[in-house]
Amino acid sequence: CASLAPQPSAPGEDAGARAAWLAHRDALSGISAFTLDGRAANSLGVKADLHWQQYADGHFEVRIAGPLGSGATALSGTAQRVLIRSAQGEELSDDPEAWLQAHAGWSLPLRGLRWWALGLPAPDAPAQTQLDAQGRLAILQQQGWTLSYNEYTEVDGLALPRRLEASNTQLRVKLLIDRWQDVLKSAPADGH
């Protein structure tokens, strides 16, 4: 069904939610490192366990595997350059999402997920957002994907997503985050 294209700030969205969002967004933007363990399932019925380690220097290590580690694939690097290790050996790729689609038959919006998993739009790319009553993302449209945030959980006083769904014209992926760990906020700049 054609989803309603949400306005940048839906009419009647109360100022309270918008103000809460600005504060929440700043708190989220300060997160420089985290580890998440979750499960992904897409509309083709493909399921995978996801282990994502994001480091303060911007690089990440992501492990994607089926039941019991079948078809385990490790991607490590930065958004631009990723080393992919799998049963096929090792390979450098600047388009890991396309590699996954070609080799695993499905894919994940890896580039965006680094931000979207936190409940944050990716920086310096246009985004349309719709907020929930507590000023957190309910719907985000960015880079061709629509993210709907269905459940949040509290981690160190911060609301982080537990259940979200990412969809584009071809694919829908449900993501359930079972565990957040080592969520590190970068120290505020000295001047503060």
Add this chain to the structure above:
Amino acid sequence: GAGEDALKRFVDGVQTLSAAFEQVQIDEHGAVLSRRSGSFELSRPGRFRWSYESPYQQLMVCDGQRIWNYEPDLAQVTVRDAAQVLRGTPAALLAQKSLLGDAFAIESGGAKDGVDLVILKPRGDADFRKIELWLAAGVPQRMKFYDALGGYTDVRFSKVKTGVKLDAARFGFTPPKGTEVVDDGKAP
């Protein structure tokens, strides 16, 4: 070889089985990725139920023709032809009717204190590097799945009972209301 004989004794000797299991998943650096536990039931030919109970529920049920993979937390169940995914999971492996010779090269890892180690090496490209299966008098004790990255998943069985009466309904599945059913259409 000894490995094949031990496996054969299990495949031919054990018609039904029920057990509890503990599972730990270790990555290639030795870090623990996950710890899980649940129960397993088998009724030859080809029927099994593999149920993860903690830390969250996941259920795999096979009636010999179709495998249901139910994920309550994601409200989704996939239905697949049993023959298609038979080799990839412990339950499916243990429920095999025939020896696994076509899918695996079977080697013997020797025996110690009455426990036979059978090593299964997948033929052709596969999801796992190898699978180890420990059998005591033809009854499974432990299974280890070595993944492509150098990590492994270690499954240890306990409270193993064979020759138990298992109701056929245990091996069917009816998706609860509101569950997204993903059927790849090949299931009979």
